[in-house]
Amino acid sequence: MNTKPKMPIWKKILIGAVAVFFLLYILSVLFPIDYFEEGLNAYQNKNYKSALSNFSEVKKEDKNYNQAQVYIKQLKDSIQTEAVTLEESQSVSETKESSKKGLKGTIGKSYDVGNLEYKVERVKFKKYIGDLFTFDKAHGIFLIVTLTVTNKAKEQIIIDNSFFQLVDESGAVYSYAPDATATLELTEFAGETFMGLTINPYVSKKAKVVFEVPSKKKNYRLIFKDPFNFDTLEFDLKQ
Helix, strand or coil: CCCCCCCCHHHHHHHHHHHHHHHHHHHHHHCCCCHHHHHHHHHHCCCHHHHHHHHCCCCCCCCCHHHHHHHHHHHHHHHHHHCCCHHHHHHHHHHHHHCCCCEEEECCCEEEECCEEEEEEEEEEEEEEECCCCEEEEEEEEEEEEEEEEECCCCCEEECHHHEEEEECCCCEEEECHHHHHHHHHHCCCCCECCCEEECCCCEEEEEEEEEECCCCCCEEEEEECCCCCCEEEEECCC
């Protein structure tokens, strides 16, 4: 009885490699990587090298290309700043420690942090955000802070919701509410929040940052942390 000759191992490996290559190619066509979204996620998580890598992959034909270029410039400047000597690093560390208290501000007054000027205009509590078709209901309550930000630099600057935090009198820390923020953008107008908000030189923009908190009755402080020069600004939100 005749038997088929066995296929050499090298042929099996070659066929397997080719099959894997085509599978990966098909997946890349069907499910392309959104490099801008990946970069934005890394940026918000303060993984700046990964953010720079992803933003650099955004193609010119992509609608987010120009915004990616703005991020790239800021990130390159930031990464270069981090490349300091050991002595300079220790100095920066000491500066960060000494600036933990940072500037303290009150509602209605303007304060400079780096190249930006911040002013808290008002604070509002709401149970719902949105309209009849798109809305979010808070499990506790939404705290919405409206700020005016002025760019005093000679180049465009990007401000993001992730730069802000709330702290209550117990020391509990609250990050911004992504879902409620997106709802606010959709139901009011783009640029209503600090969702990758760009500000050109010497321009002022008003925007909102949204937090979900347990109660109106706590005393909250808004903390802004500049990710590039480590300055901090703290607003007492008592009205």
